[in-house]
Amino acid sequence: MxxxxxxxxxxxxxxxxxxxxxxxxxxxxxxxxxxxxxxxxxxxxxxxxxxxxxxxxxxxxxxxxxxxxxxxxxxxxxxxxxxxxxxxxxxxxxxxxxxxxxxxxxxxxxxxxxxxxxxxxxxxxxxxxxxxxxxxxxxxxxxxxxxxxxxxxxxxxxxxxxxxxxxxxxxxxxxxxxxxxxxxxxxxxxxxxxxxxxxxxxxxxxxxxxxxxALQYADVAALLPRPTGESDKYRRGVVGIVAGSARYPGAAVLAVAGALHGGAGAVRYVGPAADAVLARFPEALVSAGPPAKAGRVQSWVIGPGLGDDPSGLHDVLASDVPVLIDADGLRLADPATVRDRAAPTVLTPHAGEAAALLGVTREQVETERLASVRELAARYDATVLLKGSTTLISPPDETRPARVNPTGSPWLATAGSGDVLSGLTGSLLAAGLAPLDAASVGAHLHGLAARHAADGAPISAQDVAGALRSAWQDVTENLFA
Ligand SMILES: NC(=O)C1=CN([C@@H]2O[C@H](COP(=O)(O)OP(=O)(O)OC[C@H]3O[C@@H](n4cnc5c(N)ncnc54)[C@H](O)[C@@H]3O)[C@@H](O)[C@H]2O)[C@@H](O)CC1
Ligand SMILES: Nc1ncnc2c1ncn2[C@@H]1O[C@H](COP(=O)(O)OP(=O)(O)O)[C@@H](O)[C@H]1O
Ligand SMILES: [K+]
CATH class of the missing domain: 3.40.50.10260 (YjeF N-terminal domain)
Structure with a gap:
């Protein structure tokens, strides 16, 4: 560290x-x-x-x-x-x-x-x-x-x-x-x-x-979930994804792509983009919803490409498992409801979203990144991951250290890469990582994957998802180097 x-x-x-x-x-x-x-x-x-x-x-x-x-x-x-x-x-x-x-x-x-x-x-x-x-x-x-x-x-x-x-x-x-x-x-x-x-x-x-x-390779390697002889797909954790809309089906596909590489044993998708998800990932378990009827999960991810439909949010926030809220979900979630949850919540805003939640300008968030992420964590009593050129993560308890992720790459500034991060982090939550660890390990792997994929040339969000495996291997191999 x-x-x-x-x-x-x-x-x-x-x-x-x-x-x-x-x-x-x-x-x-x-x-x-x-x-x-x-x-x-x-x-x-x-x-x-x-x-x-x-x-x-x-x-x-x-x-x-x-x-x-x-x-x-x-x-x-x-x-x-x-x-x-x-x-x-x-x-x-x-x-x-x-x-x-x-x-x-x-x-x-x-x-x-x-x-x-x-x-x-x-x-x-x-x-x-x-x-x-x-x-x-x-x-x-x-x-x-x-x-x-x-x-x-x-x-x-x-x-x-x-x-x-x-x-x-x-x-x-x-x-x-x-x-x-x-x-x-x-x-x-x-x-x-x-x-x-x-x-x-x-x-x-x-x-x-x-x-x-800031987590270093060895810290990340020690936190990554590893299946054992006793594992089955349910014990490894199931992550539920509530994302996508008729207008933005791609966000669902990208969040599922991230989730499939995060260590959970299975990914459930709930929402209107089931066809698009299945066409790309036959391994996903899809259901038409609502989330409460989708079957047991160990974590929920809600928000990417959701549009203005708040219908899944009630079920997800009422659940007793960790919930990650991203993108449109951030706008739709009521702070008091989030604060009152017994299970942990993780929010993953970029600077613009954080600014809207705090009622300040985007420039102010970008100038005062640490204060902004701390303030959001306190207001929502949640773990908050503030995306950007350096991603910051604050636990709800302000007396504990915040984390910063050093692995990012400006090539990550591409549409949809945040959706991959939310799926990935949700998957790590389902696999049993504590919220602060899931968010910081997620950001670390995501940034590393972008570096692997980019290698000096532009990348798409799908490329980032595709490189998560090699980022994971890189982290674990370096431990023994
Ligand atoms: N305290 C220690 O035991 C050690 C300190 N060390 C060095 O000492 C530094 C801290 O020294 P100081 O406490 O003397 O503080 P600084 O050397 O950082 O500067 C303080 C002085 O700069 C003035 N000042 C403040 N803002 C200014 C600005 N914007 N423009 C111009 N002047 C400004 C202040 O009036 C004050 O006189 C450390 O950063 C480190 O480099 C090292 O030698 C290691 C040991
Ligand atoms: N300049 C940058 N340097 C490093 N990482 C960046 C930079 N800009 C954006 N990112 C990262 O790219 C991702 C973009 O996510 P997000 O803004 O949610 O995009 P989208 O909503 O299109 O998925 C985040 O992980 C963020 O930290
Ligand atoms: K100096």
Whole structure:
């Protein structure tokens, strides 16, 4: 599991550790890790040109000490001080002693120093940053032509939420200390961070303090359902799909396609697109409805392509099994009814749907993804999966960490791919995964399947469904690699 912690938690872990270590030891660990990462990015340190953008806090101190290490290995290092009076004194002395140059960021040669650098180190602000870059910092950051490496996080982004309210540094890589910060994993900030490298500085963080987590291959592999000798199709779980309409029969086909690859033993389809479903998937069990008469299932998926027909919703929400609500179902479901359910509910909106449910604009949801998914989970007392460039999943209990899925691909932005995800996730629910696990494993496999299918070229939602098997194999094989 990749874990991220918010600023307050990082600060208190740092305080505890600093109390046990000699003064400055922590910053030296950070600077050593940063210098190594810079050297890797440069390839050859000797003779390279490095420019440091240095703010008023310890983030600038990290950059200065790392710069001193690079200068000792033969790099030509220039520090540009954005607040010359407040720059880290020890770091400045170290850089000067190593032969580095120090300039005021207002110096007329400053922009040119940035433009000519092979490597630009962003030490403007770290976890102490508030709001976007000030104009001079933005100007200098914009002048970079070489590789940009951010110290701890790209300056200008919000460490806890991933929000980007003003100008921010666009890094090729971010070297972060002690733990990931949520903002490094959540869009829009994630896009600014580039490749991530974590430097261990010895911080001790209890699992209960985690703010955000991302499943890795091994976590997904451990959660995937596996049939045993005792299994039969019913014990493996049956997923019921209520989807499609005369107008949108394809959504039913795609949701069933996802469900058939999610580990349940059987897929029941209820709705008006039975012919289309059977033509494509003879293995589906179809019935004309209503859901209450369709036979026993271990989970329901309702919503893809449903149109305005709310008739199946009552039966499904009244059931005592987990229910996943997607697409049109989200509009039709009454929040109080969802909240009152005894069995779990999972909602899977994209940003537009989430905005409609919250009564805000789509832009607001996209800017404040974490707050939006948390708010929906609280309002519906449900697990909520917010789709998009980084998919976020919040459990109903806000004291438990949210999850973020790192596997997605922009090729997934194609009509119908969400229907595949809802079927897949419903199938994982039927197979017995807890709602948070089903949603995050579903998003993980779905994103991976898109990558397998796309391989650099456009894909359709059917291609995503078709690649779910190879994504599943990939996850389980890598476990033993
Ligand atoms: N505390 C520790 O033990 C360690 C901290 N480390 C580094 O220290 C950083 C945190 O240092 P600080 O707490 O000094 O905070 P920062 O270096 O993040 O910056 C705080 C300073 O920046 C100013 N500031 C805030 N927003 C700004 C903006 N938008 N534009 C310009 N200036 C702005 C503030 O007035 C304050 O003076 C971490 O991100 C990490 O890089 C590392 O050295 C590891 C150890
Ligand atoms: N830019 C992107 N990067 C990665 N994944 C994306 C991006 N845009 C959309 N997706 C994913 O594509 C899927 C689209 O689902 P959805 O919006 O419900 O489409 P539809 O309703 O057509 O099925 C979701 O899984 C979402 O997370
Ligand atoms: K920074």
């Amino acid at each position: 990749r874990l991220a912690h918010d600023v307050e938690t990082v600060r208190s872990a740092e305080r505890a550790l600093m109390a046990r270590l000699p003064e400055g030891a922590l910053m030296q660990r950070a600077a050593a890790g940063l210098a190594t990462a810079c050297a890797d990015l440069l390839g050859k340190v000797y003779g390279s040109r490095v420019t440091l953008l240095v703010g008023s806090g310890d983030n600038g101190g990290d950059a200065l000490y790392a710069g001193a290490r690079l200068a000792r290995r033969g790099a030509g290092v220039t520090a540009l001080l954005l607040s010359p009076d407040r720059a880290h004194a020890g770091g400045l002395a170290a850089l000067r002693a190593a032969g580095g140059t120090v300039l005021d960021a207002q110096d007329r040669n400053a922009t040119e120093r940035v433009g000519r650098a092979d490597l630009v180190v962003d030490g403007i602000v770290g976890i102490g940053g508030k709001g976007g870059l000030r104009p001079r910092a933005a100007e200098l950051a914009d002048a970079a032509r070489g590789t940009v490496v951010a110290v701890d996080l790209p300056s200008g982004v919000d460490a806890d939420t991933g929000e980007v309210r003003g100008a921010a540094v666009r890094a090729d890589a971010t070297v972060t200390f002690g733990t990931y910060k949520p903002g490094l994993l959540i869009d829009p900030a994630r896009e600014y961070a580039g490749a991530l490298r974590l430097v261990d500085i010895g911080l001790e963080l209890a699992p209960a303090e985690t703010g955000l987590e």
